[in-house]
Amino acid sequence: MDLDAYQAVHEPAWQRLDELVRTRRRTGAQADELVRLYQATATDLSAIRSAAPDPEMVTRLSQLVARARAAIAGAHEPSWRDALRFVVVTVPAVLYRLRWWTVAVMVAFLAVGCVAGVWVATNPDALAAMGTPAERQxxxxxxxxxxYDPGAGFAATVWTNNAFLTAVCIxxxxxxxxxxxxxxxNAVAVGNIGGMxxxxxxxxxxxxLIAPHGLLELTAVFVSGAAGLKLFWAWVAPGPRTRGTALAQEGRALFTAAIGLVGVLAVSGVIEGFVTGSGLLWWVKIAIGALALAAFWAYTIVLGGRAVRRGETGDLDEDRAGYAVATVG
Structure with missing residues (x-):
């Protein structure tokens, strides 16, 4: 495709569509023209993506098509039904798709942590690097x-810090x-402290002290690592999809995981802030952490498995992702 020639032919239609999108009040004829030009521009965008994927042109037309879709269909107004669907369908679907990646990351993390811990515990030089004898004692x-100072302030600090780090990881x-x-x-840091x-x-x-909140908190770390690595793998091995499509689909879905982990880490933060440093018996603290972890995996496997079997991936639906063209009639 000669992109310059293609643009020269279709530019007037794109500019007219942009003009109609900016118009506040449209006549019936203008509304019909808006729909027609929107469909034509969406087709142009698809053709450019497949034949001559110029990033600047694709971005420009994607924004124009999105604005035109909003002008035709109206802005989507979130409702409690959307929020409920996000919690019980979208997030667990993503977590379910990541389950084996999460397990693999967990095994590798624990292996590195155990090696680091044994090294510090059995090697005098490694132990000395952790500080002077007085500092270590x-x-x-x-x-x-x-x-682990019990309180809401400590819980909030832990929550926001961990949520930020997991989002950065993804x-x-x-x-x-x-x-x-x-x-x-993180594996080396945890292992070093355990070894000391x-x-x-x-x-x-x-x-x-680490088990009550750590069971759930470290699982969130494993999920974030799994999500980040899966995004990288979508770029390396996109399968039948183009790399751009694979990254867009997986990126949107996996950032859903980042949002979901905010809730997971909130629960972990509450446990760390109010249970870990409390006066409860040690086995009660660990039981609370284990119960929270069991609830997470039940949420992932039961709700996530059901959602995935229905075809859910955690990505936006085709219309909101920009893959479907609005029609009338």
Whole structure:
């Protein structure tokens, strides 16, 4: 396709469509013309995407088609039904599609963390790198437990920080390096602290304080890493789709996971802020964390499996994603 020649022929129609979109009050004839030009421009956009995918032209026409669709159909007004569908269909569908990626990330994370922990616990030089003997003893005896200060402020701080980090992990997924660095650094950090606690005969303290909230919090980390890596894989191996289509579809769906993880991390933050540092018996704390984790996987497998079997992917529907052309009649 000669893009310059194609643009020269169709530019007047595109400009006319833009003019009609900007018009506040349209006559019946103008409304009919708007629909006709919208359909023609959507066809032009499809042709350019497939034959000569110039990024600037595709972006321009995509925006024009989206504005024209909104002018024809009206802006979508969110309702409680949309919010409910997002929670019980869209988010679990994405989490279900990520389940095996999540398990793989979990296994790799725990393996790296265990290796790091054993290395620190059994290697004097690695243990010395964690601080002076006095600093390490203070951390083990006081600082580690004091970090979990019960209260709403602490819970909110933990929640916002973790939600931001998981969103960044997914957002940098296209690089492949971002999620791997995020997961590796966190696995080593957790392993190092566990190893230092074990070297001072306080592994039980470490597990009893990290398990209540960590079961759900680390699962959210695993999901974010899985989402980021899956986005990278969509770019590497798009299958029958073009890379642009694969990235658009998976990107929209996986950012749904980022939004869903905000809720997951909110629950984890509440547990960390009000349960981990509380005076409850250690087994009660861990039972609460285990129950929260079981609820997450039930939500993912039961609701997510049902949604995926119905054909849900977590992506926008075709009309809102820009793949369907509005028609009349």
């Amino acid at each position: 203070h951390y083990v005896d006081e600082a580690f437990a004091q970090y 957002a940098t997924g296209i690089s492949g390096f971002g999620p791997l660095y995020f997961l590796y650094s 606690m074990a070297a001072h005969d306080a592994l039980d303290v470490f597990l009893s």
